[in-house]
Amino acid sequence: MHRYANPTLYGRIVDRVRRPAALAGLALILVGLYLGLFVAPPDYQQGESFRIMYVHVPAAWMAMFSYAGLAVSSAVYLIWRHGVADVTAKAIAPAGAAFTAIALVTGSLWGQPMWGTWWVWDARLTSVLLLFFLYLGYMVLRDAFDAPERGAKAAAILAVVGVVNLPIIKFSVDWWNTLHQPATISKLDAPSIHPSMLWPLLAMALGFTLIFVAIVCLRARTELLERRARSLEMQAALGRAE
Amino acid sequence: MSLAGTFTAILVRDLARTAGRSGDVVAVLAFFVVAATLFPLGVGPGPQVLARIASGVVWASALLAVLLSLDRLFDADRNDGALEGLALSPAPLAVVVLAKTTAHWLTTGLPLILMAPLVAIMLQAELRLVPALMASLALGTPALSLIGAIGAALTLGARRGAALMPLLLLPLYVPVLIFGVGAVEAAANGLPMGPHLMLLAAGSVLALALAPLAAAAGLRAGLD
Numbered sequence: 001m002h003r004y005a006n007p008t009l010y011g012r013i014v015d016r017v018r019r020p021a022a023l024a025g026l027a028l029i030l031v032g033l034y035l036g037l038f039v040a041p042p043d044y045q046q047g048e049s050f051r052i053m054y055v056h057v058p059a060a061w062m063a064m065f066s067y068a069g070l071a072v073s074s075a076v077y078l079i080w081r082h083g084v085a086d087v088t089a090k091a092i093a094p095a096g097a098a099f100t101a102i103a104l105v106t107g108s109l110w111g112q113p114m115w116g117t118w119w120v121w122d123a124r125l126t127s128v129l130l131l132f133f134l135y136l137g138y139m140v141l142r143d144a145f146d147a148p149e150r151g152a153k154a155a156a157i158l159a160v161v162g163v164v165n166l167p168i169i170k171f172s173v174d175w176w177n178t179l180h181q182p183a184t185i186s187k188l189d190a191p192s193i194h195p196s197m198l199w200p201l202l203a204m205a206l207g208f209t210l211i212f213v214a215i216v217c218l219r220a221r222t223e224l225l226e227r228r229a230r231s232l233e234m235q236a237a238l239g240r241a242e
Numbered sequence: 243m244s245l246a247g248t249f250t251a252i253l254v255r256d257l258a259r260t261a262g263r264s265g266d267v268v269a270v271l272a273f274f275v276v277a278a279t280l281f282p283l284g285v286g287p288g289p290q291v292l293a294r295i296a297s298g299v300v301w302a303s304a305l306l307a308v309l310l311s312l313d314r315l316f317d318a319d320r321n322d323g324a325l326e327g328l329a330l331s332p333a334p335l336a337v338v339v340l341a342k343t344t345a346h347w348l349t350t351g352l353p354l355i356l357m358a359p360l361v362a363i364m365l366q367a368e369l370r371l372v373p374a375l376m377a378s379l380a381l382g383t384p385a386l387s388l389i390g391a392i393g394a395a396l397t398l399g400a401r402r403g404a405a406l407m408p409l410l411l412l413p414l415y416v417p418v419l420i421f422g423v424g425a426v427e428a429a430a431n432g433l434p435m436g437p438h439l440m441l442l443a444a445g446s447v448l449a450l451a452l453a454p455l456a457a458a459a460g461l462r463a464g465l466d
Binding site: 078172 | 392402410413414420421445459463
């Protein structure tokens with residue numbers, strides 16, 4: 001694993017992965033959208049509105065998957081001081097925040113026709129909102145210092161502390177809601193899902209994952225180049241000073 | 243110097259410093275009362291509504307008061323260079339953080355607990371709920387100070403550090419708020435509040451074990 005901490009090798013890997021991941025992800029999303037919007041039958045309860053699930057559910061999965069990636073990268077950076085782990089974490093954060101925002105917005109759009117309201121303080125919604133705040137906090141803290149490395153370390157610690165907290169948030173919020181009011185809305189009860197509805201969902205989920213990988217590769221590549229440019233500028237400035 | 247000696251020395255020093263600037267404590271308490279006062283003005287003076295939201299308002303206002311007091315936790319030591327000295331000393335930084343956080347709790351959490359009955363009465367809370375409210379604050383505010391120490395350490399020397407703190411700490415504070423208010427709500431509904439208080443205590447104990455380590459790591463990241 002330490003072999004991959006070499007920025008040059010890491011840069012080559014992200015370069016090689018980026019384009020195939022983006023193309024395959026795009027293809028899967030197009031297939032998933034076609035199957036989900038035109039082939040899958042309307043839901044017996046929700047009619048056509050259920051189709052937003054094909055964007056909403058993969059986005060929600062990605063929101064959590066990204067946070068796991070952010071936390072693992074941050075932990076690796078804190079433990080072994082590998083710069084590329086920090087580059088990865090920095091690249092993941094905005095993508096994860098975007099998927100979390102998509103999950104919140106699409107859920108809200110689905111909630112209006114289904115529940116008759118844009119937002120309820122449901123346990124699940126509340127914990128995803130807090131997850132969104134964690135992403136925002138990570139990004140804002142990174143940018144709050146003059147020395148980039150200071151921001152990177154502080155944000156990495158925050159990401160790791162957030163992991164300890166996520167199950168506690170989930171648990172407390174679940175409990176809070178059952179305590180305050182009976183659940184007006186229970187999760188969509190689908191013991192079995194018809195294959196014609198399931199396949200598009202799987203295609204979309206895989207497509208979202210590949211697009212996420214492509215975005216992270218692109219952002220990581222850019223970050224590596226920026227760091228390289230900064231160090232070259234420093235060298236040039238030092239050269240002039242001598 | 244033993245760990246206990248280090249802890250005591252830092253604690254006494256920080257308490258003495260605050261005693262010399264009693265304005266800090268007054269500011270926290272004033273904020274607590276002012277924040278709570280906004281609610282009746284905002285939602286109207288109806289006693290039923292106020293009594294219904296009293297425990298939540300007291301908890302939320304106390305939480306905000308703690309949040310606003312955190313920026314002074316490490317600031318003075320950073321400005322006069324004491325922090326570098328403490329980081330270089332053989333004493334574990336986590337113990338230093340724990341001592342400073344204890345001093346912080348004694349000068350914010352404790353006064354807030356003592357002030358809570360007054361604010362609760364202002365908000366038309368039932369008198370029989372005041373002990374429950376004080377108990378939940380007593381078990382919950384240590385977690386607020388300890389988790390807050392992480393936020394204070396991470397934002398040390400940040401631009402807009404004070405504005406950052408609420409965003410960073412809100413997700414971490416939510417469980418404390420939920421179980422704190424939950425205990426009082428349980429008492430209000432004639433249910434046992436033991437489970438809530440135990441969870442609150444568990445949260446404080448967990449924070450006691452982990453937060454000083456995380457905050458010390460945050461301080462080190464800011465020093466080297």
